[in-house]
Amino acid sequence: MADALDPVIHAPARLRVVATLAALDAGDELSFPKLQKLLGMTAGNLSTHLRKLEDAGYVRVTKTHEGRTPATYLALAPQGRRAFEDYTEALTGLLRGAGS
Template identity: 85%
Template sequence: MPETELDPVIHAPARLRVVATLATLPTGDELSFPKLQKLLDMTAGNLSTHLRKLEDAGYVTVTKTHEGRTPATYLTLTARGRGAFEDYTTALNSLLKGAAG
């Protein structure tokens, strides 16, 4: 992908918010689905749809487990997702510098 081309998987506003939020976590740390949903003020269905696209791209890992008898879902940004987000921010900065110059 050319340096100034924005990754279409990340570029969708909702997915950009998801990736940017998960990128603030230290590598390997997870965030629960309900916590991410609350942070981003998204419906469960909308968040699930965007997470599926990110997971299909290999950017996010979704781990489903149980805490006692209650289902729990945890999310983490993969190394590939971190790299894609870094590339995205580099491309965006490059585009902004070009537009300003």
Template identity: 85%
Template structure:
């Protein structure tokens, strides 16, 4: 965590968008890579780079499979990722309340 209590892995704008989008799904649900890419309007390379950092932190699970002969990648927020996002939003709300007061 940074001095402000904001997780630097999540705090990067692109990763925050990824985590927030996956957090909106019911626990255990997955989103396909192309669907997430389209929702966030990110290039495949940019999204892959940020997903790798989130996966390395244990925040996102990546499932690679095949649908027929076509490879498919599905993404989900892990329990650790969901908890980190909740901690992040709590810390951010605390900072915003402090700035307003």
């Protein structure tokens, strides 16, 4: 059952990112600085974990400009939402002793 835990999500920092984005309604976005503040992560650390999640298709990153200032918005992609649901289901089963 432990191998059912998605290794992309299972890393603690990425789990926090995905759980935070999963709390948003589907289609809603969060700005990079807001997510960084919520999680108390450095910009570099958050960027590294977001890249891994984006490469897996779990997070959608939208880069735009507000006036002349660059802005980055983040959302959980449908594939990421499904992966998080599968992850929480597998973790719940593991905690309940399923498969042991």
